Amino acid sequence: MTRVLVVDDSALMRRVVGGALRAAGFEVETAKDGVEALERVHVFAPDVVTLDVQMPRMDGLACLDRIMVERPCPVVMLSSTTTEGAETTLEALELGAVDFLPKPDGAVSLSIDTFEPLLIEVVSAAATARVRRAHRLLERVRKRGPAGPKANVSQRPKGPRASPTSADGLVLIGISTGGPPALDVVLSALPDAFPWSILIAQHMPATFTGSLAARLNTLCALSVVEVTKPTRIEGGSVYIARGDADMIVSRRAEGLVVLPAPSSAAHRWHPSVDRLVSSAMDHVEASALIGVLMTGMGNDGAAAMTALRTAGGRTIAESEDTAVVWGMPGELVRRDGADHVDPVGLIGQRLLQLVGV
Template identity: 50%
Template sequence: MPDKVLVVDDSALMRRLLRQLLEEAGFDVDVARSGREGVERLLSGEPDVVTLDVNMPEMDGLNALALMMESRPTPVIMVSSLTSQGAQATLEALALGAVDYVTKPGGTISLNIEDVAAELVAKVKAARRARLRSRPLVRARRTASSPAERRPAREASRPVPARRVGHPAGVVVIGVSTGGPRTLEDILPELPGDFPWPVLVAQHMPAQFTAAFARRMDALCALQVIECEGPTPLQAGTVVIAQGGHDMVVNDRLGRLVAQAVPETPSQPWHPCVDVLVDSVMRHVAPQRIAGVLLTGMGFDGAASMARLHRAGGTTVAESADTAVVFGMPKELIDAQGATEVLPCTRVAAWLVQHVRQHTLQEA
């Protein structure tokens, strides 16, 4: 029996186009014209996946999503506009429990629907297998858990080389895709404001979303969270989010490490690309001073580079299957025997705090 998809959109044209697209991909499709009707169809039709418009009259996508997650938790993909308001609403939806999102094509929708066709079908298929997680929204700055709650890091197996003058003591690199915004809310707000290593994040996300995402995370974190627009120094107390529509690399400028946005690497299918970022960090920082974290996401971006980091003496963490929304990217790292640790996302922040503390004590 084919999977059931419920399309919720107030536009008759969008409902028709999405229905045709998904039926051609082999799905059994039902439609709803409003958020309220979508909640009713969710309960009566019991679909496997829902696509949900963000902006609708009477009941918008956020309110409908909240009712869906309360009444019958189901994988939901938000259909969002490429606007600042659409980005903010989509990020709020991901925090409420939506699995992923696609952006509506601009211009004449009927002519441009093919621009998102493959992405939508792939994300619906992935959502069918996604693990739903339920937790309250994070609304206040928090600090890391107490030392008694932290899991000790694995003892270092080799000496840590001296760092270059002007370079940070170490660097944390995080790669994440589908389910990432909500997963990062389990990690970044738990890092204390005096966390001594800069944190670099490659989250697969389009250009119009990363600035809004950085602002949202900055409001939640004790660390400063910024988008990498121009050359950005790597310094303690800072999280740098890769700019959508680009890849992010680390370079040495007059003895100081900076993160930079560069054009997307044509040979890579995902952007901002995790592999590109990790490889660039390894060119300037000793592997023993790098902590790589690979979180939820479709595909395999980051697995190869973090496996190389692991083999070179760096430390890597793969998110475990019990919390990963989509256990694709971290599974690839585990299968490549490139994960030093396999942890649920809720334990990653405490592990990072302990890991960095251990390095600091070794150098004291």
């Protein structure tokens, strides 16, 4: 039986989260703050921890940092949907949390029907996640904020290059669980002279994708923006799909554009990787497309990227060695849809090789 430690300073949330998990067959214990959580992780030895961000005595980030040093295990953050909450959650993911869930808004009873199934799905996936021991990451992560040593990349001139031509194309990245730190690794490996455009579908709510784009924009040499309206695709720029919707490629008089679209009921996960790739194939030659499928549960993107490879495009799957959850890239490999299977630290180099930079 999977053991879950539920950590939250709210008695109501401990009851809601713990009750839902017990009803689904998990063994559950609770803690009311980070100090108590650290005691329980050594005694209870949980397979997964759900961790509130804001708590007295020891907040969620400090507790997470200690867990990843003392007894690493999959941690799912429970976060508010405010801008501050989103930024803290992204910091937690960089510290080693495998996933997060927005806390129910308003009256918990009104949103519990949608929260509970997602909670069970995320915790079940987290139980299979790959977690490695960290080494006092908290201060290093915080130093990478706007005032940190890596922030100087955002001070370089970041402007659009030429629109994709027969020589330039699109890199299409699909990613989910464990995505933000993996994207940091890949994008940071690309120089500001990278000529192709990069379109990213990261499974994430809309309240978090803007903060993700802003964070990545400070951590890599390329310009990174969230797509909230029809936007002309410019070479050498990165486009993040807005959460709770899909992102599609289209062609207009001014050239290729990327635009948000209402989430399609035909696709389970959003922003949909399959829909993004299929729309790109409708408007760009397959030979000018590179599909990259990275860490995440489920199979979103595997079908479309397999079709892309069959049509003459090139595809990369993140290897099992580095994926937090080898669901999406693993399915691409099982379908024989991957030209290359690379660890996350080498995907950037692979892109440079395929693009010819």
